[in-house]
Amino acid sequence: MTTEDLHELAEKETDRQRQLRDRILYCAAAGCVSCGSHATRDAIKKALKERNLEKEVEVLGTGCMGLCGEGPLVKISSDGSVYERVDEETGRRIVEEHLCEGRKVGAHLIDTSQPFFSSQQKIVLEHCGKINAESIDEYIAAGGYGALARVVTEMQPQDVIEEIRKSGLRGRGGAGYPTGLKWGIVRKAKSEQKYAVCNADEGDPGAFMDRSVLEGDPHRILEGMAIAGYAVGANQGYIYIRAEYPLAIERLKLAIKQAERLGLLGNRIFESDFNFRIDLRIGAGAFVCGEETALLRSIQGRRGRPRPRPPYPSEVGLWGMPTLINNVETYANVAPIINRGSAWFAGIGTPKSTGTKVFALAGAIRNTGLIEVPMGIPLRNIIFDIGGGTPEGTEFKAAQTGGPSGGCIPAEHLDLPVDYESLATVGSIMGSGGLIVMDSTSNMVEVAKYFMDFCMDESCGKCIPCRVGTVHIYGLLDTISRGKGTTDDLALLEELCVMVKETSLCGLGQSASNPVLSTLKFFRHEYTDLLSKPESFVPSVSPDPASAGPADGPAANDGHDSTTHA
Amino acid sequence: MAILTLTIDGEQLSANDDETLLEIARQHDIAIPTLCHLEGLSDVGSCRLCLVEIEGSQKLFPACTTRAQEGMVVRTKTERLQRNRRMIIELLASEGNHQCAVCVVNNHCELQNLAYEVGLTHTRYPYLYPKKRLDASHPDFIIDRNRCVLCTRCVRVCHEVEGAHVWDIAQRGIHCEIISDMDQPWGTSPSCTSCGKCVLVCPTGALIAKGENVAEMEKKTDFLKYIVTARVKREWINTDGEE
Known part of the structure; x- marks a missing residue:
């Protein structure tokens, strides 16, 4: 193989593609495959065969097209139309109406001018959804x-x-x-x-x-x-x-x-x-x-x-x-x-965080899927423009980046640019790119508990803080979430989180408490609301029983939780 | 090899650049608590008791695996470190089933000594009371996993010094446990040479000799130094040998 051979291969493949009448691309990534894109492919192929088009129109499986929540996705190469939720029947109709009669199948057509498509900048994903994922010739041609x-x-x-x-x-x-x-x-x-x-x-x-x-x-x-x-x-x-x-x-x-x-x-x-x-x-x-x-x-x-x-x-x-x-x-x-x-x-993104970043959007967001954006783009643009915001009737509460090692970013930090340094300032991390959006129905103590359960389960057990500490953090979170926790438990939880973060051997343990610490930082009231209310302290020997009411019982609670005694 | 100077707890000391902070501190009688470390075995940095502060960094460094550098300023006894050490012992106490009063190594136990040292009187976390297995199938020794702190000294001494690699770790996280060979009764292990080194290096009463009564057994780890010193060439020892 020489450079000339490589060019030759590329030209040969480009020629082959040029001679086709059209190409139908279906998403063959795990998400679309799991919602039936193979059946769609078979239906399309069958429909093509019935019309003797199987030699002129190629059907090929590509990488992820992005809008995973609306799969299976199908794209027509010649005019770039993208169809969503293409079942077998729709696949047949696309061949019949779009390819043969030139009429787009309106009900399943995606508007590709919406921000989900137009606000992205694809470098890493530039071939995903465009070339056959199983063909080296197509990769070389690209x-x-x-x-x-x-x-x-x-x-x-x-x-x-x-x-x-x-x-x-x-x-x-x-x-x-x-x-x-x-x-x-x-x-x-x-x-x-x-x-x-x-x-x-x-x-x-x-x-x-x-x-x-x-x-x-x-x-x-x-x-x-x-x-x-x-x-x-x-x-x-x-x-x-x-x-x-x-x-x-x-x-x-x-x-x-x-x-x-x-x-x-x-x-x-x-x-x-x-x-x-x-x-x-x-x-x-x-x-x-x-x-x-x-x-x-x-x-x-x-x-x-x-x-x-x-x-x-x-x-x-x-x-x-x-x-x-x-x-x-x-x-x-x-x-x-x-x-x-x-x-x-270096011209893309911010001076310190160059290039683009791929994010996997999941959770309470309309456009679930895979996106790639330039670094430094505000979180708001990712969630509300590209992601389409939270589902109707709910309100954005927090975005979780960095998985079990990351933290939650609340609504007041939505204008934060997404780059390595900015995310660290609010106690989260860039992480590998998972972005989970939570709406007003999410309970942050449960969120922290979920991630701690994950870390506890995944701890290798080598160092003591991570092996035992995560178990006790989970136990304390569980106690608090069941309404049985006290202010002492909360103090113990915070102390333990800091200790596990400071002393663990590897990144897993050092970051395991991040979800707890960041939800405590931004949603502390959700923890304190769950704490069990101690019985009002009533002095056993009261000079005047009538005055032992809740309104002026300073001795009862030393200024702590002074609002909770009704 | 270069000679350098560094400061530990305000004292100016000289050291070789291949020495760890723990080695230097011990040479100069600066006490740093350890549990997984044992002279003569490779270091794995897993107990986190020997963590120290180094000026210029927010992070904590394990003294047993951190090498000295010129001009390093090290602190080994700050309040933050002491608090973390106490909590580590507290976590260990809550993790296993440590009943000192009925233990063979009562008063000769490293875990017990560490608890005294860090001033641990009780634990604030609920005891986990794990169900752990005891194996007395070996003719001379017993392994009582209820008292194991997973320091992996037995794993390392068996692999690195005896060369038998009977012990290893199974499961993960809180379910970790020491197993012999293919998780079979110790007495049936074909690779065990019954040398007893694992019993001697075990810091607690997890590995004990049969026939000893409560508070009777004292462990001696000095033998390791002699064995290791006696080996002129150490190259063939796989020091990356834990597990």
Whole structure:
């Protein structure tokens, strides 16, 4: 495979597509598949066959089209019409009316000029919903592997790292560590053997960004990893993906096979002396394996437990060798930066948080689904313009970012720009991109309890604060939520949350109390309202029984809870 | 190797740059409580008792795995640290079924000593009263998981020093427990050499010798130092050997 061969392949595929009369794209991501997009596909194919159109019109499964709540989604390539809730009958009608008679099926047509579509800026998701997720030819026709070709044949590893550094790309896994800096550290580490690892162990409740990218554009990740491998001097890559994503695993396996067959992975890539292989490692379902040191142990076939850092994996990683670990979305940004230059990327977003961020919108919001927006966009725009606001008759209460490690952002902070620094100022984090919207029906103590239950269950049990502390935090939350808690319990809860945050070994424990602390910060009254009201203190020997009323009983409550004694 | 100077609790000290804060502090009689650490075994930083403050950072650092740096200013006994240490012991006390009065190592127990040290008189959290298994199938020893604090010293000594790797951890979170081989009775373990090292390094009464009565057993961990010193070349020891 040479660069010329790659161009030739791209042209061949573009020609093939041009000769078709039309292409019907259906969403083949996990969300739409689960609501029946395969049946829709079969119905469309059958309808095409009945009209002898199956040679002229191609039906293909793409990655996530975004509006997951309205699936299955179908798109007509020629005029860009998108249909929602396409069941078998609607699929047949689309072929009949739209393709044959040129009449759009009004009832299911989505208005693509609405902010959900027009306010987004797609870099990571640029191919999702546009190309066949299982075809390497279509990826190449869309410019795929061009960045790898350029990097391997024209650039020095140091220049690649410099380009990534200048772009300002930061780790999309949540912590936001500068990617170029990390690559530079691994490059400089002295070792015969280095590794590049992709963290696809996306485990936050309500988050499905990485899954969508892997299902919709798997080659983008392979290309990004190969570029990273070239830059840091690694010849072996691992994708650590959770077993709960069978479709993504299937597509990745296929993609690796396709890339190997074309010589885009393996030995002597683009006839250079650069070799790079990628293998999959399937996670066994532990949330903590998303923590990098636990993830590395798990790849080595050992128990997924974190270890203290330093040393960081960039110095001591897989089998003791320097190892680069990046998130799926981080790798997905690599090829566009190489193709279009770091200056272009740095121009998007804010100066400190460049580029775009993919969010998975879930919860009490009209447009549930996958979106990509430039960094620094106000939270209000994401929720009310793109997301369409909360369902009718309810009021926005809080947005939860960062999953069990993040915090709740209340209505008064809706104008907060969404970037790494701003979210930290209100006690939340960017996280990997899960965004759960809560309306006035949500009980914040229950929200905190839900996340603590999650952390308690997912704690690996290595360090004492996380292993035992989360159990007691959950117990205290449970007591309070059942109306049995006292002010002492609340004080104990806060003290324990701070202690678990300060002393836990890894990120899971250190951030486990964030949902409690942030709901306490913004919705403290919901906790205090639930506290059990102590009996009014009535002095046993009262000089005047008539005056022991509730109105002036200062001795009873020392100024605490003075309003609750009715 | 470079020599450097640092300050611990206001005292200026010299150290080698490959030494941990805990090693330096102990050389100079600065007491830092520990539970999972044991000289001669690899450090895992899991008990969080040895956390210290380092000037310039809001974070706390485990003294057992943090290496000294030139000019470091370390504090080991601030109010915040003491409060956290007391709460860690408090959590441990509520987690297991620790009944000192009927324990074989009563008065010789590291957990008990730590509780005295941090001034723990009672726990404010409800006791979890877990149902834990006791295994007396081994001819010489007993493992009573009710008294286990999951420090993994037994796991490490068996793997790193004895080379048998009988012990490991099963389950996760609050359900974690020490198991022998494929979670089978200790007495049936084909890999156990009955060397007894795990019993000696166990800080509590979780691993005990048969035939000892209440408050009779004293554990000695000095042997480790001799074994480890006796090994001139240590390269083959897998120090990343926990679990």
